[in-house]
Amino acid sequence: QTGHFTYDPGFTSTAACESRITYIDGDEGILLHRGYPIEQLAEQGDFLETCYLLLYGELPTAAEKADFDYRVTRHTMLHEQMNRFFSGFRRDAHPMAVMVGVVGALAAFYHDSTDISDPHQRMVASLRMVAKMPTIAAMAYKYSIGQPFVYPDNNLDYAANFLKMCFSVPCEEYKPNPIFAKAMDRIFILHADHEQNASTSTVRLAGSSGANPFACIAAGVACLWGPAHGGANEAALNMLEQIGTPDRIPEFVARAKDKNDPFRLMGFGHRVYKNYDPRARIMQKTTHEVLGQLGLSNDPLLQVALELEKVALSDEYFVEKKLYPNIDFYSGITLRALGFPTTMFTVLFAVARTVGWIAQWKEMIEDPSQRIGRPRQLYTGAPQREYVAITDRV
Ligand code: SDX
DSSP: OOSOOOOOOSSSOSSSOOOSSEEEETTTTEEEETTEEHHHHHHHOOHHHHHHHHHHSSOOOHHHHHHHHHHHHTTOSOOGGGHHHHTTSOTTSOHHHHHHHHHHHGGGTOGGGOOTTOHHHHHHHHHHHHHHHHHHHHHHHHHHHTOOOOOOOTTSOHHHHHHHHHHOOTTSOOOOOHHHHHHHHHHHHHTSOOSSOHHHHHHHHHHTTTOOHHHHHHHHHHHHTSTTTTTHHHHHHHHHHHHOSGGGHHHHHHHHHOTTSOOOOTTBOOSSOSSOOHHHHHHHHHHHHHHHHTTOTTOHHHHHHHHHHHHHTTSHHHHHTTOOBOTHHHHHHHHHHHTOOGGGHHHHHHHHHHHHHHHHHHHHHTOTTOOOOOOOOOOOSOOOOOOOOGGGOO
């Protein structure tokens, strides 16, 4: 019993946070958003439909969807003065460092959506966050490669617009590949929300103090960056590249099992899933589709990933500890095939997860019983004792 603490946010029930947004059954590998299975949302809908569902609790009618799409696209541009923000960063800064800084700075520009007691301002803040994250992410990427920023194109859907802002250049026409846009949209859906994970809990805790939504989302971005959380997609691809060929898999599996070796199989294991992460299955299918479209079905990293999964899932260590691939295991291979560098992988996770963060923040703020969060602790330090003058210390 050392250093343990009980997380009791104190704003809903004594045991844990209550929410109506996402349900996970870790033993069965089930993920529902407002009751709808992630498999159906990913296969049949688009990302903005999932955003609407997470924010408002129901699937939109055709008219509601058209209105929501229109309202989101009205907020895709960033305040022009924010462009200057980026030039303050080193070109080789990690894009997540840029995201933390720029997202937090939104509060310095959009004062008309920081009053959390005003339902209209909360709604505008939600739309702004969903709409502007792709623009900020694309600008962080363009800045890192020394290319000019590309303004949003409101004639394109969410994912296609994001790809255009990332990959188009002023000197030639750009048409988003529909297969890539569909894959990007599905990846956004898979990453949209995931109950009370570390970064969502960070957003809720920050929000429980009354901090404005932009500051809370910036806190979520910071937490997501860690390699044990959202940073795992970047770490997983780096791991697959380090393994390189299937014949080196046993060496790395042995390291992952060695308690004296800090190496862990990135993209494996989960705090909640003790079964296959349902998102990983859809991610693997998307990876096959995208690589197939590119004629890369024999991509060496995909072969390493498939073989690594097979070896790990037949190894008693992983079976006994119920360690399965999670969403981060295959996502990196797809994102690399879409043209993104590994440093952008967690940024894309943050773009998608913003709607989950803001939906959970909104649910908490609109809960009349919510109070400031205050994690509890079990004190394991020194008992009370008398002060000793420095001259008497040995
Ligand atoms: C995400 O919470 C969420 O919902 C997060 C997320 C979301 O959508 O928000 O799903 C996104 O963060 C997914 C996880 C991405 N992280 C990684 O892939 C990093 C690699 N995974 C591990 O670091 C680990 O699995 C964690 C951090 C994800 C979970 O850590 P836990 O809670 O310690 O895992 P556990 O309790 O199930 O571990 C059981 C045992 C432990 O060994 P023992 O103490 O029993 O001896 O399995 C070991 C762990 O050390 N273990 C691993 C391992 N993961 C756990 N051993 C080798 N390789 C691994 N990947």
